[in-house]
Amino acid sequence: MKPYPLARTAAVAVVVTAATLVVAGPAAAHVTVNPGTAVQGGWTKVSFRVPNEKDTGDTTRVEVNLPTATPIASVSLRPVTGWTAVAEKTKLPTPIRTDDGEITEAVTRITWTAAPTAVIKPGQFQEFDVSLGPLPDADQVVFKALQTYSDGDVVRWIDEPTPGVEAAHPAPVLRLTAAATDDAVASAPPAPTAASTDDSSDDGYGYGLAGVLLGLAGLVAGLLAYRRTTRNG
Template sequence: MKQAVLRRAAAVSAMAAAFVLAVAGPAAAHVTVNPSTATQGGYTKVSFRVPNESDTASTTKLEINLPENAPVASVSIKPVPGWTAAPVKTKLATPIKAHDSEITEAVTKITWTADKGAEIKPGTFQEFDVSLGPLPETDQMVFKALQTYSDGTVVRWIDEPTTDGTEPESPAPVLKLAAASDASTPASAPAEADASGSADAEESNSGAAWGIAGLVAGLAGLVLGLLAYRKAAQGAGA
């Protein structure tokens, strides 16, 4: 009888642990763009946040692909100490207009490569800032990213958003674009709007919610396991 109760307690605890892992799964770190929203026709500074997910290898290179179907006329890269940025321009099939000028080529890829000693070590992250504008009149920009590790592993964050709202296995960073309102700053004034603070707060709140849910589930499993163990001990004593 005692062994059966103990087996039941172990099963309950295992189920609780599995639930905690399932809750933590969607919060797994991946390459993101922050802030995640901006205004069509405006300028913005975005940060590509790159966490290191390996326990043994460091991130040595990041490749960000800008969507060719939604080109941006002006792309400026903020230097990152210890990293070399290499932008690649592509001739546009259809030229775009920016400040009364016709733009025939645009940056479609940026590759950052780490110098020795500047790699993103396990348990750390790095941010790569880029100024973009005028932003295209489209609902979103999908930045397909490739993350290279020191052991040769390449993680491809290239999955586009799903139609049902679920997160794909390897999601690409996505910048949502809202239509400009009458109160918006005109596109002719290239002022960089840095909304990273609010985006960081939103991401932090989301992570905290997942963490609390996992903690509650873990505590519930622990309590159930202890109660089952106590019951088994009382039965054995009787």
């Protein structure tokens, strides 16, 4: 007996879905920086999210490289339980000018190494928080990352973004937007003011109207009484 068309359609859908998951699975397990956007010239706290993409190995070491072409003057690390963090500085070819003077060196590499009890096991992920600022006047900051496994395998997440090309090992990218200018803030329409919730004037108006109505009612009653008296007389 031939299968019903609906059964065939469902079977095809299951096969296609399974194939899609198989293809998309490895690509979705790359190292990322979150959130993925920030403001030029500002400060931000980002998290480098590192998932374990292997079934037979633990992640024991994570290395993140900061670009020297767009250096960041201040880099602070949040401690991660069971991990040792080392921030390496490099002398800059062009010093960074700040309000506190020139900075001639900046952090260009951060390395986290796990204790045996803190490794990232299969099916797990870890986040490494970093405070950065001031952010450069650029469209983006590319952080090339290396992920080391317990079996000695090193995955290099270093492919820079290319329009129209899906990278096999994309590097974490922080996209930067321009800060709002004073002119833009000045030209912004004023925020609407909330309507007053004081209803004392409404109450006064209501009482006045009630008095007028009562007066009219009394006048009408008086006229009717006068007419009845006139007729009886």
